[in-house]
Amino acid sequence: MVKKGEWVLIHKVVLTPEQRAPQVPDDTKKVPLELWVKGYLQQDANIGDEVTVLTRTKRLETGKLLEVNPYYKHDFGKFVPELLAVGDQVREILFGGADNE
Amino acid sequence: MSKDMSYAAVMARKPEIMKKSIGIDYSDFESGSIAFDYEKMMRETGYSLEEIQKIQAETGVGNTPILELKNLTALARKCAAPGKGARIFIKDEASNPSGSFKARRAATAVYHAKKLGYKGVIAATSGNYGAAVASQAAMLGLKCIIVQECYDSKGVGQPEIIEKARKCEALGAEVIQLSVGPELFYSFLVLLEETGYFNASLYTPFGIAGVETLGYEIAMQFREKHGKDPDAVVVTNAGGGNLTGTARGLIKAGAQSKVYAASVDLSGLHMAADTQFNKKSFTTGHTGFGMPFSTWPDRSDVPRSAGRPLRYMDRYVTIHQGEVFYITETLAVLEGLEKGPAGNTALTAAFSLAQEMDKDQMIVVQETEYTGAGKHVQPQLSFARENGIEILFGDPKDEVPGKNIILPSHPSMIKAKDADLNHMRKSLIKNALKINVEPTEADIEFLAEETNSSVEFVKEAIASLE
Numbered sequence: 325m326v327k328k329g330e331w332v333l334i335h336k337v338v339l340t341p342e343q344r345a346p347q348v349p350d351d352t353k354k355v356p357l358e359l360w361v362k363g364y365l366q367q368d369a370n371i372g373d374e375v376t377v378l379t380r381t382k383r384l385e386t387g388k389l390l391e392v393n394p395y396y397k398h399d400f401g402k403f404v405p406e407l408l409a410v411g412d413q414v415r416e417i418l419f420g421g422a423d424n425e
Numbered sequence: 426m427s428k429d430m431s432y433a434a435v436m437a438r439k440p441e442i443m444k445k446s447i448g449i450d451y452s453d454f455e456s457g458s459i460a461f462d463y464e465k466m467m468r469e470t471g472y473s474l475e476e477i478q479k480i481q482a483e484t485g486v487g488n489t490p491i492l493e494l495k496n497l498t499a500l501a502r503k504c505a506a507p508g509k510g511a512r513i514f515i516k517d518e519a520s521n522p523s524g525s526f527k528a529r530r531a532a533t534a535v536y537h538a539k540k541l542g543y544k545g546v547i548a549a550t551s552g553n554y555g556a557a558v559a560s561q562a563a564m565l566g567l568k569c570i571i572v573q574e575c576y577d578s579k580g581v582g583q584p585e586i587i588e589k590a591r592k593c594e595a596l597g598a599e600v601i602q603l604s605v606g607p608e609l610f611y612s613f614l615v616l617l618e619e620t621g622y623f624n625a626s627l628y629t630p631f632g633i634a635g636v637e638t639l640g641y642e643i644a645m646q647f648r649e650k651h652g653k654d655p656d657a658v659v660v661t662n663a664g665g666g667n668l669t670g671t672a673r674g675l676i677k678a679g680a681q682s683k684v685y686a687a688s689v690d691l692s693g694l695h696m697a698a699d700t701q702f703n704k705k706s707f708t709t710g711h712t713g714f715g716m717p718f719s720t721w722p723d724r725s726d727v728p729r730s731a732g733r734p735l736r737y738m739d740r741y742v743t744i745h746q747g748e749v750f751y752i753t754e755t756l757a758v759l760e761g762l763e764k765g766p767a768g769n770t771a772l773t774a775a776f777s778l779a780q781e782m783d784k785d786q787m788i789v790v791q792e793t794e795y796t797g798a799g800k801h802v803q804p805q806l807s808f809a810r811e812n813g814i815e816i817l818f819g820d821p822k823d824e825v826p827g828k829n830i831i832l833p834s835h836p837s838m839i840k841a842k843d844a845d846l847n848h849m850r851k852s853l854i855k856n857a858l859k860i861n862v863e864p865t866e867a868d869i870e871f872l873a874e875e876t877n878s879s880v881e882f883v884k885e886a887i888a889s890l891e
Binding site for chain 2: 338339343344345347348349351352354355356357358359360361362379380381382383396398399400401402403404406407409410411413414415417418
């Protein structure tokens with residue numbers, strides 16, 4: 325159970341595939357236009373319930389409850405060894421050679 | 426009675442929603458035919474350069490330093506013919522409050538919204554402009570909503586865009602994230618109608634006039650330090666506002682510098698395609714925006730865009746994703762400057778263009794952008810690899826967007842490639858004629874200005890279309 329007043333993430337379908345704009349590419353037309361927004365939960369609910377939230381600009385939005393206290397998970401990615409090679413190469417070209425050993 | 430919220434009905438209400446949310450009646454500038462009075466629009470709805478300098482100074486925007494990239498210049502000279510290799514400079518726009526030059530555009534737009542009495546601002550952007558509007562709205566005490574195109578249908582988001590969402594929220598904004606598709610504009614209109622907030626579009630006269638200070642500062646800073654204007658200014662080009670504003674500022678300063686546009690080559694990838702959304706490693710500064718917006722600026726979120734880049738560019742070059750990542754890494758290790766990759770598009774082009782110029786010439790890149798988790802060479806390359814993009818060393822000209830990213834085997838392989846400006850001019854003329862009116866003499870003169878060409882060129886182009 326998620327309590328009223330908690331900060332949550334909700335999801336909703338804005339346009340179903342049939343309602344999408346005529347000019348969208350075929351692969352996009354097969355899927356709905358989806359929306360994610362965060363806000364304060366307006367009633368006690370369970371994950372997956374249809375709920376109403378009060379957003380940061382005090383608007384009411386409805387959608388399916390996805391997460392409580394949502395947080396960012398993006399990071400600096402996995403190590404990319406090629407970047408080390410680039411750094412070594414340009415330093416070698418510019419400062420390398422016998423004079424700098 | 427409740428309003429019809431279907432896609433078609435909301436799009437049909439666009440003119441009234443726009444008028445209410447921007448406070449500009451664009452019909453005042455229309456001729457009823459192809460031509461419209463661009464300069465009148467910039468004059469009557471914009472602000473003077475002096476007013477904008479004052480507005481921007483109030484929130485700490487502008488007057489960013491210009492850094493000479495001596496080591497990068499030395500590297501370019503190692504790759505260039507004897508006597509070649511212009512001095513490369515960069516204007517460190519990342520030192521603006523929100524971390525990019527977009528603070529300049531947002532400063533004027535949000536100031537204007539506050540002056541007109543709007544309670545909040547909305548911007549449709551997946552780029553640095555979101556944080557810029559959020560930052561300005563925070564300072565001026567207005568509410569702020571940023572609408573982003575962020576995820577594909579599997580819910581996988583571009584790390585660069587997710588970071589921008591985080592920054593907007595950190596600055597107090599509400600962020601609405603959408604899946605791929607041009608109907609972002611539909612959601613944007615619905616929100617404008619619901620809230621009555623100001624449309625802080627990137628393409629209003631206030632937004633573009635906000636960038637004029639950037640071009641003006643470049644001329645003034647070079648005159649003070651070097652006693653002359655730079656020979657060339659390179660601008661990363663997407664929607665065209667950055668180039669338009671910078672060029673107009675240079676003109677207002679009386680500078681004769683050449684203005685070069687640069688975009689990352691993403692040819693072959695469809696920008697509105699769900700399955701291709703996460704196959705690209707650049708979400709802005711690329712040809713997917715640069716080409717269509719240059720050849721038809723009025724595709725933006727306002728009836729008439731104040732960003733009209735073909736009027737001002739002397740050259741348009743493209744560069745590959747792998748080359749930009751290579752130069753971004755080089756900037757970090759040779760110059761001690763860690764910046765976001767998208768903003769380094771123009772720098773990568775400048776590295777190549779400097780090699781065509783003489784040693785005593787000066788070329789300036791007019792922006793940098795902030796970097797952070799998600800918005801950095803490492804996560805962007807790591808994300809590409811996870812999405813099945815091959816990353817390898819080789820000749821960048823073999824790069825196929827959506828399939829591989831080729832880091833140059835040697836920096837001498839970094840080559841800016843010229844786009845065919847005359848072809849682009851003809852495309853703009855062809856697009857303008859789509860409204861199916863017989864072009865008047867005034868229209869032909871307008872198109873000559875739009876394409877920075879001549880009446881003869883336009884007449885010939887029209888004849889070749891018939």
